[in-house]
Amino acid sequence: MRKAKASVVDFRGVSRLLLVLFLLTAQAALGASPQRVVSMNLCTDQLAMLVAEPGQLISVSHLAVDESASVMVEEARPLIINQGLAEQVIRLNPDLVIAGTYTTRATVNLLKRLGVKVAEFQPAYSFADVRSNLKKMGELLGRDAHSSRLTDMFDQQLQEAGRTAEAIIPVLGSYGANSYTGGGSSLESEIVTAAGFTHLGSQLQLQGSSKLPLESLIYANPDLLMSWQRWSDRQGRAVEILQHPALEQWFGPQRRISVDSRYWICGTPYTVSAIQQLQAAVASKEKDDD
Amino acid sequence: MRLTVSRLHAQRSGKSVLRDISLSFDKPELIGLIGPNGAGKSTLMRALSGLQSYSGSIQLDGTDLAQYAPQALARQLAFLPQERTVHWALDCEEVVMLGRMPYQSGFGRASVGDHRIVERAMQTMDVLEFSRRSFEQLSGGEQARVLIARVLAQEPDMIIADEPINGLDPAHQISLMKTFRELVAAGRTVLTSLHDLSLASHWCDRIIILEHGDLIADGAVDQVMTPQQIRKVYGVETMAVSTSGRTLIVPTDLAE
Amino acid sequence: MTRLPYPILLSGLALLVAVLFVISIAIGQVWINPASVLLPGAHGYGEADRLILYEIRVPRAVLALLIGATLGLSGAVLQGLLRNPLAEPGLLGISASASLGAVIAIYSGLTAIFAYALPISALAGALIAVLLLRGLAGRSADILTIILSGVALTSLAGALTSLALNMSSNPFAALEIVFWMLGSLADRSWVHVGMALPFILTGMLLLFATARALDALSLGHDAAQSLGVNLQRTNTLAILGTAISVGAATAVSGAIGFVGLIVPHLLRPCVGNKPSRLLAASALGGAAFLLLADISIRVLLPEKDLKLGVVTALIGAPFFLWLLHSVKKRAQV
Numbered sequence: 036m037r038k039a040k041a042s043v044v045d046f047r048g049v050s051r052l053l054l055v056l057f058l059l060t061a062q063a064a065l066g067a068s069p070q071r072v073v074s075m076n077l078c079t080d081q082l083a084m085l086v087a088e089p090g091q092l093i094s095v096s097h098l099a100v101d102e103s104a105s106v107m108v109e110e111a112r113p114l115i116i117n118q119g120l121a122e123q124v125i126r127l128n129p130d131l132v133i134a135g136t137y138t139t140r141a142t143v144n145l146l147k148r149l150g151v152k153v154a155e156f157q158p159a160y161s162f163a164d165v166r167s168n169l170k171k172m173g174e175l176l177g178r179d180a181h182s183s184r185l186t187d188m189f190d191q192q193l194q195e196a197g198r199t200a201e202a203i204i205p206v207l208g209s210y211g212a213n214s215y216t217g218g219g220s221s222l223e224s225e226i227v228t229a230a231g232f233t234h235l236g237s238q239l240q241l242q243g244s245s246k247l248p249l250e251s252l253i254y255a256n257p258d259l260l261m262s263w264q265r266w267s268d269r270q271g272r273a274v275e276i277l278q279h280p281a282l283e284q285w286f287g288p289q290r291r292i293s294v295d296s297r298y299w300i301c302g303t304p305y306t307v308s309a310i311q312q313l314q315a316a317v318a319s320k321e322k323d324d325d
Numbered sequence: 326m327r328l329t330v331s332r333l334h335a336q337r338s339g340k341s342v343l344r345d346i347s348l349s350f351d352k353p354e355l356i357g358l359i360g361p362n363g364a365g366k367s368t369l370m371r372a373l374s375g376l377q378s379y380s381g382s383i384q385l386d387g388t389d390l391a392q393y394a395p396q397a398l399a400r401q402l403a404f405l406p407q408e409r410t411v412h413w414a415l416d417c418e419e420v421v422m423l424g425r426m427p428y429q430s431g432f433g434r435a436s437v438g439d440h441r442i443v444e445r446a447m448q449t450m451d452v453l454e455f456s457r458r459s460f461e462q463l464s465g466g467e468q469a470r471v472l473i474a475r476v477l478a479q480e481p482d483m484i485i486a487d488e489p490i491n492g493l494d495p496a497h498q499i500s501l502m503k504t505f506r507e508l509v510a511a512g513r514t515v516l517t518s519l520h521d522l523s524l525a526s527h528w529c530d531r532i533i534i535l536e537h538g539d540l541i542a543d544g545a546v547d548q549v550m551t552p553q554q555i556r557k558v559y560g561v562e563t564m565a566v567s568t569s570g571r572t573l574i575v576p577t578d579l580a581e
Numbered sequence: 582m583t584r585l586p587y588p589i590l591l592s593g594l595a596l597l598v599a600v601l602f603v604i605s606i607a608i609g610q611v612w613i614n615p616a617s618v619l620l621p622g623a624h625g626y627g628e629a630d631r632l633i634l635y636e637i638r639v640p641r642a643v644l645a646l647l648i649g650a651t652l653g654l655s656g657a658v659l660q661g662l663l664r665n666p667l668a669e670p671g672l673l674g675i676s677a678s679a680s681l682g683a684v685i686a687i688y689s690g691l692t693a694i695f696a697y698a699l700p701i702s703a704l705a706g707a708l709i710a711v712l713l714l715r716g717l718a719g720r721s722a723d724i725l726t727i728i729l730s731g732v733a734l735t736s737l738a739g740a741l742t743s744l745a746l747n748m749s750s751n752p753f754a755a756l757e758i759v760f761w762m763l764g765s766l767a768d769r770s771w772v773h774v775g776m777a778l779p780f781i782l783t784g785m786l787l788l789f790a791t792a793r794a795l796d797a798l799s800l801g802h803d804a805a806q807s808l809g810v811n812l813q814r815t816n817t818l819a820i821l822g823t824a825i826s827v828g829a830a831t832a833v834s835g836a837i838g839f840v841g842l843i844v845p846h847l848l849r850p851c852v853g854n855k856p857s858r859l860l861a862a863s864a865l866g867g868a869a870f871l872l873l874a875d876i877s878i879r880v881l882l883p884e885k886d887l888k889l890g891v892v893t894a895l896i897g898a899p900f901f902l903w904l905l906h907s908v909k910k911r912a913q914v
Contacts, residue, residue: 413856551897
């Protein structure tokens with residue numbers, strides 16, 4: 036009998052801890068560090084909110100307050116919300132703009148031409164990327180000490196989560212809107228592997244997010260099928276596939292789990308929660324089995 | 326068969342085109358409907374065929390036209406429109422067979438009788454050889470004759486034809502008028518609008534003259550097609566030629 | 582020219598549909614021999630094959646058949662009614678309007694309350710389009726007026742569809758727009774068949790009822806009426822039939838263009854140009870055409886999820902241009 040320990044971290048606790056860290060390092064801020072920082076990308080929003088000292092980050096993107104995408108809605112609410120448009124960002128008179136490499140390219144180029152300092156972040160495809168992004172954010176905001184403390188915490192929690200991994204390794208695949216599944220060398224595969232499962236996309240040697248026809252999914256036959264809680268219950272043709280009778284018949288409720296997509300979108304210290312939640316979700320299915 | 330028109334008024338796009346027309350058709354005869362362009366000839370014929378809304382009354386054998394089921398009406402009255410296009414390249418036999426529609430029900434399989442009637446109609450119009458030919462490939466005159474064969478196949482008591490000789494060469498014009506005479510001899514009533522005064526005067530039993538929507542005259546050729554009348558309606562001088570016992574009215578010049 | 586007798590033509594087309602249907606359910610990520618799955622005691626196939634065949638491939642093939650038949654038939658009826666060889670639900674904006682109706686039903690949440698809201702809303706969209714077309718083009722059979730009205734309707738419906746999807750703050754809006762405009766049958770299920778089937782059959786029944794009137798209409802409006810055809814009734818049958826069947830088809834597949842253009846045109850000479858005979862032939866031909874198109878996207882680019890409307894447009898658009906050219910040339914003679 037497999038047994039997984041459900042050790043879900045209390046998020047309020049984490050937040051409180053982070054707040055203390057914020058205050059501790061607030062005084063360490065150097066004069067040279069930027070004081071009016073605008074972030075334009077959901078992932079950099081969350082990283083910046085974690086790393087910046089109070090008041091340093093003045094604006095985040097509208098997705099940061101989107102309940103279905105952001106883990107840090109509460110933290111983002113007091114800040115100015117931007118739609119990622121150059122005009123709006125310029126008006127905020129920022130001394131640093133943070134953007135993702137794949138988003139709002141035209142806006143980023145325009146801002147650069149207008150002489151605004153723009154820092155671009157690669158999306159995190161792995162835990163190593165999370166660490167390097169944290170480090171980069173710390174350096175940019177003049178908060179190195181704080182960011183390295185966050186990194187240490189992240190590593191520690193990762194290790195703890197890894198300990199609960201199981202002896203027998205079931206295959207777990209994700210299936211989302213428009214029949215997409217996550218490929219290998221992605222944050223998703225790293226999370227799934229860290230939680231103690233074999234990742235279907237890696238096993239199938241898929242690159243990046245890939246379309247997987249329903250037929251192929253059934254032939255690939257992962258032990259567990261994961262879908263995204265906050266998107267699957269929406270109306271729309273894109274998510275109809277998740278209610279396909281063939282899917283229901285083949286996997287049944289026992290082999291389907293649903294996870295909170297917010298923790299999977301961006302590589303941040305919160306990614307640990309994705310691991311813990313996944314383990315808990317699988318454990319609860321196994322309990323039903325007994 | 327008796328078709329009675331009384332106090333007929335009709336409008337087209339808000340304009341009055343027929344006023345207070347009263348007419349009666351009750352015996353086999355060839356009737357020429359004449360009058361200058363815009364006199365209302367087409368509208369009158371459309372109204373008689375149940376295609377045009379009107380006020381007043383049109384009765385067929387004592388029953389109002391509007392009371393007839395469309396198919397029942399089509400078995401008694403056939404209309405040959407001026408438009409001579411067939412929109413798809415049907416075989417001529419298929420075109421003529423459409424005349425049997427009022428007698429067929431449902432999906433309309435043609436009976437042996439239908440085929441016989443179609444064949445006879447095509448023979449009458451001298452188009453039997455075109456049976457398997459596509460309508461599109463025929464000359465204008467041949468097409469006209471095929472379309473008239475369609476009307477014949479409808480076996481109506483009365484045929485209403487809107488300018489059927491338009492675009493036909495003289496031989497075919499005369500042969501068509503002869504066909505109409507044969508139909509009359511066989512007991513049918515034929516009403517046809519014509520622009521050719523000589524043909525009208527030579528072949529018709531009765532002439533109806535319309536002008537600006539008013540009925541000007543209705544009667545035998547000799548009584549109606551007087552030089553004065555023609556001058557008044559058309560603004561042309563005419564001369565009368567007698568040939569084989571009939572009078573031929575020939576326009577000669579514009580009236581002074 | 583010798584022509585195939587009509588019953589033989591229909592049997593031939595039916596056979597073609599049957600063959601393509603079997604190929605369609607055999608083809609996919611892996612080749613499944615339908616016979617060996619369906620026959621008892623067959624070996625080599627597992628539960629997964631059975632499930633994939635019954636729940637994924639058969640409903641897909643059934644939908645391709647039904648929707649193709651609908652599009653072919655409605656194209657033939659519209660061409661007969663408007664006496665215009667270029668009339669077709671896709672080109673006239675009927676499919677695009679049906680898509681708009683479907684999108685509105687989905688994103689207003691109506692479908693969550695009532696499943697049939699999807700086809701009903703789509704057919705309402707289609708109905709509005711047909712009525713607008715009748716209004717815009719009037720009685721004139723003028724090719725240009727009708728086609729331009731269709732172009733305007735298509736763009737308008739397309740724009741409104743995008744608007745509705747953008748307004749819904751749907752993270753997949755872009756992909757959905759592509760689906761509703763180009764159509765696809767990938768991973769549809771029996772649920773969709775059940776939803777569309779009653780409407781498609783009803784609509785097709787209404788469309789078939791116009792057959793004789795369409796024959797008479799080849800002589801023109803007046804002649805048809807004088808032959809005892811009730812044109813009012815014919816119009817109503819054609820409009821409702823098209824709206825109901827194309828609406829329901831589009832609700833599950835998105836807008837698929839050109840089927841109703843190509844199929845009747847290719848088959849017209851085979852039935853001696855007779856509109857009534859063209860109907861059954863076009864329905865069968867449309868089914869065969871769409872099955873073939875749906876097979877080809879799985880054979881040509883199995884990994885790419887090519888949209889069905891891409892294939893039909895790749896074949897259909899050049900065909901349309903050629904047809905437009907030849908129709909214009911004939912009109913000038």
